[in-house]
Structures are given as structure tokens and as C-alpha cells.
Amino acid sequence: MTSSRRAGVTRIEAVVILSVAAIVVALASPLVLSSRESARLGRCQENLRQLGLALHAYHDAHGTLPPAAVWKPGPFESMALHQTKRIDLITHENWVMRLLPHLGRDDLVQQLDLDQPIAAVANEAARTAQLSEMICPSDNYNRPDNPHVFRPAPGREIRFARGNYAINGGTHCFKTGPGDTFFRHGDYAHIEMNREKREFRFWGNGVAGFNVCFSLDGFTNGTSTLVGLEEVRAGVHQLDPRGCWALGQIGASVTWGHGVNSDAYGPNNRWPRSDDLLGCGTLHKTVGSEFLEQESMPCVDYVDINQNATARSQHEGGANVLFLDGAIRFISDEIDPGLWHVMHSRETPREVLAENFETRLATKNVTRDADVLDSTVSAQKAEPLPAILNSLGMEFVLVPSGEFTMGLPDRAGGDVPPDVPAHDVRISRAYYLGRFEVTRGEYEKVIQNNSTRDESGNEATDLPVENVTWHEAQEFCRRLSELPAERTAGRRYRLPTEAEWEYACRAGSTNQYEWPAARSAGGETGEAAGAWPPLPITPIGSYSPNAFGLHDVRGNVWEWTADWFDRDYYARSPSTDPQGPAEGYLKVVRGGDWRFVGENCEIDYAMLPPWKGSPYVGFRLVCEAAHMSDTENHVAIENQ
Structure with missing residues (x-):
């Protein structure tokens, strides 16, 4: 009598095959995830590169970089525009809108009425548009269903699409003026207000100010060591104003006051008091302080004004930064706060950062002490x-x-x-x-x-x-x-x-x-x-x-x-x-x-x-x- 063997696999062989497949998947998954994040990081950097080209095209056309934003007093008698909570009435075009023609986005330019504040009904279509050049795919909060919703009055809502890049307003102290014998402000912000002429100017040590433009020719820092643009994160809730491409405010499309003389010294700073934003108290009550800390998006619950915001991203361990020579670097969260401060300052003498800049960026701390005097x-x-x-x-x-x-x-x-x-x-x-x-x-x-x-x-x-x-x-x-x-x-x-x-x-x-x-x-x-x-x-x-x-x-x-x-x-x-x-x-x-x-x-x-x-x-x-x-x-x- 002859015996015949049934075709197929045994139970043991099936278990072995499934086990091997599981191991392969387990080994491959991190590689797949890493590959996906690498692609997202590359897309994010490409966006910055395009914005950098547009920034230089604007400079070639106008002789200056664009302002961080244009603010106008509108109905207010007071010229302290930096302290108003009615940002919807003062905020006009920002640096992104100035770059739109150089990004080939004439479609959005035609939708804008720059004679009116960006919050005006006439500008709703433009400010709520998803601008692909301003979206970093790594930011899972930059979504159409998560716009910033500004509520200036009961029953009124003004929506802004999100954005992930900001112009460098500076790492000066968020306080204005040099201070006094009571309190020193270090590397401080400057402000000019003229009530009779209805003029307002507000600037720090960065490359753009509010109603203030700078020319590259006036910078002492070199273009290869001076930050032009950097990443910011989209707000984690509709009440969070951070990361809005069309909103010319600190934290929305401008980094500001995030150096040694402030409390957000470095990218992705996680100290609970690091960002100072309008509406942060309400944000704390709505989502909870613990949630904001877990999301690495802290802000001060008792400061109800836009005056201080640092660079942020959802990339692991740092954020992308565009230097004015067009170079894009991924800056570690562990960067020396002093270096972070001066590489954002147009006033830094060229020779300070001219040598070994890459090595400096990779050095968290100088552990060697000065020689004994x-x-x-x-x-x-x-x-x-x-x-x-x-x-x-x-x-x-x-x-x-x-x-x-x-x-x-x-x-x-x-x-x-x-x-x-x-x-x-x-x-x-x-x-x-x-x-x-x-x-x-x-x-x-x-x-x-x-x-x-x-x-x-x-x-x-x-x-x-x-x-x-x-x-x-x-x-x-x-x-x-x-x-x-x-x-x-x-x-x-x-x-x-x-x-x-x-x-x-x-x-x-x-x-x-x-x-x-x-x-x-x-x-x-x-x-x-x-x-x-x-x-x-x-x-x-x-x-x-x-x-x-x-x-x-x-x-x-x-x-x-x-x-x-x-x-x-x-x-x-x-x-x-x-x-x-x-x-x-x-x-x-x-x-x-x-x-x-x-x-x-x-x-x-x-x-x-x-x-x-x-x-x-x-x-x-x-x-x-x-x-x-x-x-x-x-x-x-x-x-x-």
C-alpha cells in the first residue's frame, strides 16, 4: 500500500511563517515611520527654501525685507497698539502677504483688500485659505478643521487658517526700553508712538518689525549666521492663536522676545511660562494646563497679550530654521541659549559667529572655564x-x-x-x-x-x-x-x-x-x-x-x-x-x-x-x- 503526502503547510510551519512575518513587520515599522517623517521633514524644509527665495525676491524688488506686519491704529485714540486686545481692528497685511506675488499666489493676492484689516469680512476667503507653502506636514494640528477662532465680542467669530513658519522678529527682551535702576531689560525692544501723526513703530533685534522694514545692507550679522524664518506650531485648540499664516501677530506668524532676556530661550522651550499670548488664560481653562505641557505648547495663563513666542515644531528634538543666505538647518532644542540669542540678532558683529559656526550649533555648553585672573x-x-x-x-x-x-x-x-x-x-x-x-x-x-x-x-x-x-x-x-x-x-x-x-x-x-x-x-x-x-x-x-x-x-x-x-x-x-x-x-x-x-x-x-x-x-x-x-x-x- 503506498502513502501519499497531503500538499500544504503544517500547523508548525504556519506558526513559524507568521512569527517571521511579525518580526519583519516589527523591524520594518520603525523604518517606515522614520522614512515617512524624513519625507515630511524634507517637505517642510523645501517650503522654507521657497519662502527664502521669495524673501530675497522681495528684497531685490523693494530694497528691504518685508515688515513683520502692518499695524494701524484704526478707531483707537491710544497708540499703544502692542497692548491692545482688539487685534482684529489694527492688524493689516503681514510678511506672508507681501511675499504672495513672489510665491506665484496671485490668486490669493486678488482676494485681499489691504485697505482693510485682515479680520474684515472682505478678507475672509483669503485668511481662511489653506496655503500649502505655509504647511509643515509634520504638524498634526495644522488641519482645516482646526482654524484659529478669534472671538473679539460675544457672538462674533473670526477664523484664520493655520501656518507653520514665522519671520524672525528678534530675541530681545519682550519689554520695551532699557529699563531703569529698578529693572534692567537687557537687549530690549524699541517702540515709537506719535499720537498726533497717528504713527506706530515696534521693533527688536530681528530682521523685521511692526511697521518697520530693514535692509540687508544695514545688518552687521552675516547672512549665513542670521535667522530669517523659522518654524512655529499650529495652535492645539481653536482658541490657541499660534501658527496662523495670515495673522500678523506675535506667535501667529512672528517669533519675538525669545532670547536670554526672556523666558522662552530656545526652540520648543517647555517651561510653563515660556510663551505670552492673548487668550492663554482662557486656553488653560478650556484644555487644561497639563494638556498644554504634555503637548509641549506652554503659555502663561495670567498674561493676556501677544508679547513673546519662540520657534516650535513637531519634529523630534528641534526645529527648522532658514538663514538669510538660504541655508536651512535643523536646530536642536539643546542649543546654547546665548548662541540662539545672537544668531537671531541683526546687530551681532559678523566676526562673533564667522568661525566654526556648525561646531557652535552642535555644542550645548562650553564646559571649559575661563583662565584664572x-x-x-x-x-x-x-x-x-x-x-x-x-x-x-x-x-x-x-x-x-x-x-x-x-x-x-x-x-x-x-x-x-x-x-x-x-x-x-x-x-x-x-x-x-x-x-x-x-x-x-x-x-x-x-x-x-x-x-x-x-x-x-x-x-x-x-x-x-x-x-x-x-x-x-x-x-x-x-x-x-x-x-x-x-x-x-x-x-x-x-x-x-x-x-x-x-x-x-x-x-x-x-x-x-x-x-x-x-x-x-x-x-x-x-x-x-x-x-x-x-x-x-x-x-x-x-x-x-x-x-x-x-x-x-x-x-x-x-x-x-x-x-x-x-x-x-x-x-x-x-x-x-x-x-x-x-x-x-x-x-x-x-x-x-x-x-x-x-x-x-x-x-x-x-x-x-x-x-x-x-x-x-x-x-x-x-x-x-x-x-x-x-x-x-x-x-x-x-x-x-
Whole structure:
């Protein structure tokens, strides 16, 4: 009897085949997903490339880049257009509309009535149109069923289609003007309002402003290192105004105020207070704060104004950015905040970023510390004098060595941000620090031509010098050190490190400072940083000194230090004589015992690029004396 084998597969073979297939699918799925995202990323970058070409075509035709948007006062008497909640009445065309002819979108141009606000009924068809050039396919909230719905009044709804690209308005502080002795605004925004002429202009350090246009010829930053356009995300709810191609507002089609002097320093910043937007309080109530944080789309629930928004995307780990030379780069969320700040600024000197730019973009932090500054006081055989007087009559007080807790918050200031921890620091050597801030008169004696005078017409020479850049302060140190009398005496001058400055400000105290939110009547301290109302700049010595004999460390002008700024340097700095990072992009400016000046906050308001000055920033010096036994060149100051 012969046996025949049935054709087909056995149960075991079927199981093996299915198992192998499952493994293949499991292995292939991430590759498929990665391939799809790669395609979406490529499409997103191609959109930016086309927008970049249109941007340059516009510049060729008009001699300038387009404004971020055109705002008109409309029915309002007040010219503070940046503070109005009725954006539907003031907002006209934005930079995208100016580029439409250069994108070949004459169909949309014909639908626009630019004599009316974009929110007008006549512009409804245009502003609700899906503009393919403004859609990044990775953003799953940029959908026709998720327009932004602005409700200016009960029963009224104004819809805007979404968009994923914004023009670089700047990384300046979102606050306008330089600030005052109460609060420094660092790299600040500018505003001009003329009620009689009905004129309004609003701009920062970026490539476009509101009613303000810039020419490439006026930029000091090079086109290969200056951001032109960048990604933004579509709002996660119809109430969320972020990401709207036709809406010329901060967050909608303009990035603004997202540098070191604000709280959205870097792409996809996830701090809960990072974006400041109109209607964010209602958004929190509608979708919940936890949802916004989970979606990496935070905004401040108590700020009801468009004043601060950073670049955002749904790509993993970063966002696409178009530089003005046409290059498109994917910028990591971990970029150094200082680099993010200056590569958005048209005012950054070309040489700052000219070398090793790609390497800089890939570097999260400079982990090398600056070289230790020379100091000869501790090496003297003779007993140091309690104070010295130099050839210009500048007084320097001996600050003893000691230990303190750096970054200790003011008692009313709350907890410190986690990346800026309080930490113990030892100042190992005594040093001489200026009893007073450098005055106008002293500055003019050394520099000869003082171009830092303010416009008030005040000719007093005993006021602290201000409006000096960090580089100019360094030049003052160099020239003062080169004076014949100072060379003979063996004295050299430099700016204090941040650690030296804070130690001297605290006068060695390890206690939290009792920061006053409001100044008490009749106070004699002159303390101004963080205390309201602000005090005017006053002649040096107008108020009592601290326990080390130093005047105005918490008042008068804010002061340059030697240190480069690095957001999280406190978390890794050495415990003995920290010198700051070896390199950076902004310099540390101090005006109080704690760098946040009474606020539990992430914002380093006072920090400033070394090439910029401020009417409220000056400096004081460290004197390094080589011949302490030479009493002819050193005069003891008694009764400190």
C-alpha cells in the first residue's frame, strides 16, 4: 500500500511563517515611520527654501525685507497698539502677504483688500485659505478643521487658517526700553508712538518689525549666521492663536522676545511660562494646563497679550530654521541659549559667529572655564593696606577672602530655578574693588572723548558712567593700566568676576537678603534693583556703603562683570574662584545680590551682548596692585 503526502503547510510551519512575518513587520515599522517623517521633514524644509527665495525676491524688488506686519491704529485714540486686545481692528497685511506675488499666489493676492484689516469680512476667503507653502506636514494640528477662532465680542467669530513658519522678529527682551535702576531689560525692544501723526513703530533685534522694514545692507550679522524664518506650531485648540499664516501677530506668524532676556530661550522651550499670548488664560481653562505641557505648547495663563513666542515644531528634538543666505538647518532644542540669542540678532558683529559656526550649533555648553585672573594681593610680603587711592583719585577697598553661598535667593524671591542652583563658593584671595562705580569724569580722563553721555544735558562728572559697552569698559581698564603713574606703581585694572561681584555685594553674608518689593519712605541705602519705585541715577557716594565699604552695589547703575553668560554655569562651576565659562555670547550684568532680583523666575533680564551699551549699565573695577609696600603710591583710607 503506498502513502501519499497531503500538499500544504503544517500547523508548525504556519506558526513559524507568521512569527517571521511579525518580526519583519516589527523591524520594518520603525523604518517606515522614520522614512515617512524624513519625507515630511524634507517637505517642510523645501517650503522654507521657497519662502527664502521669495524673501530675497522681495528684497531685490523693494530694497528691504518685508515688515513683520502692518499695524494701524484704526478707531483707537491710544497708540499703544502692542497692548491692545482688539487685534482684529489694527492688524493689516503681514510678511506672508507681501511675499504672495513672489510665491506665484496671485490668486490669493486678488482676494485681499489691504485697505482693510485682515479680520474684515472682505478678507475672509483669503485668511481662511489653506496655503500649502505655509504647511509643515509634520504638524498634526495644522488641519482645516482646526482654524484659529478669534472671538473679539460675544457672538462674533473670526477664523484664520493655520501656518507653520514665522519671520524672525528678534530675541530681545519682550519689554520695551532699557529699563531703569529698578529693572534692567537687557537687549530690549524699541517702540515709537506719535499720537498726533497717528504713527506706530515696534521693533527688536530681528530682521523685521511692526511697521518697520530693514535692509540687508544695514545688518552687521552675516547672512549665513542670521535667522530669517523659522518654524512655529499650529495652535492645539481653536482658541490657541499660534501658527496662523495670515495673522500678523506675535506667535501667529512672528517669533519675538525669545532670547536670554526672556523666558522662552530656545526652540520648543517647555517651561510653563515660556510663551505670552492673548487668550492663554482662557486656553488653560478650556484644555487644561497639563494638556498644554504634555503637548509641549506652554503659555502663561495670567498674561493676556501677544508679547513673546519662540520657534516650535513637531519634529523630534528641534526645529527648522532658514538663514538669510538660504541655508536651512535643523536646530536642536539643546542649543546654547546665548548662541540662539545672537544668531537671531541683526546687530551681532559678523566676526562673533564667522568661525566654526556648525561646531557652535552642535555644542550645548562650553564646559571649559575661563583662565584664572591674575591677582597679586595674596602674594605680597607686606601687609595689604585696607584701601588704596590711584593717580586719578579712584578709591579701592580691600575685600577679604572668604566663603559665601552664591545664587542664594532673596528672602521674598522664592525658590531658585533648578538649573541655577545656589552653591557654596570660596574666594581664596583678597582683592581690591572700587569703592564707587567708575564716574563720567574718570572715564573722560582716560578715554578723552566720552560718547556715552546721555541726552539729558546733565554735565555732572560725579555720576556713574553709563552707556558703555563691555568692550569699552575693557578698553578703559587697559588704558588706565597703561597710564605712566599706574605703571610705575605696578597697578593693573580689570572687571570683577561675577563671583567676586556677588561676594562683595553681599559683604560676605551667608543670609538671605530681605528684598523689599517696595521701598520704604526715607530709606538711606539707595537700594534700587528690584525695588519700586525706581531711583534716579545719582552722584556716587550719595548713599551709605555696605559692610565692606562699597557704595551702590544694590543701586545706581547696573554693572558689567568679566564673566561670559551661560544659563546653567552655576550647576557646574568650581567651588573656588569661579571665573565663568571660557567663551560665550553675552556678558553677565549684575545689580543685586541675586541675579533674578527678587523674582522666582527663569528670566535673566540684565544680561547683555558685549557690543551693546545701556543708559543704566556702568561698571566698577578691580585693582591688582604689585607693590603693596610702596606707601608713596598707596594711601590708606581710614574710617571705612
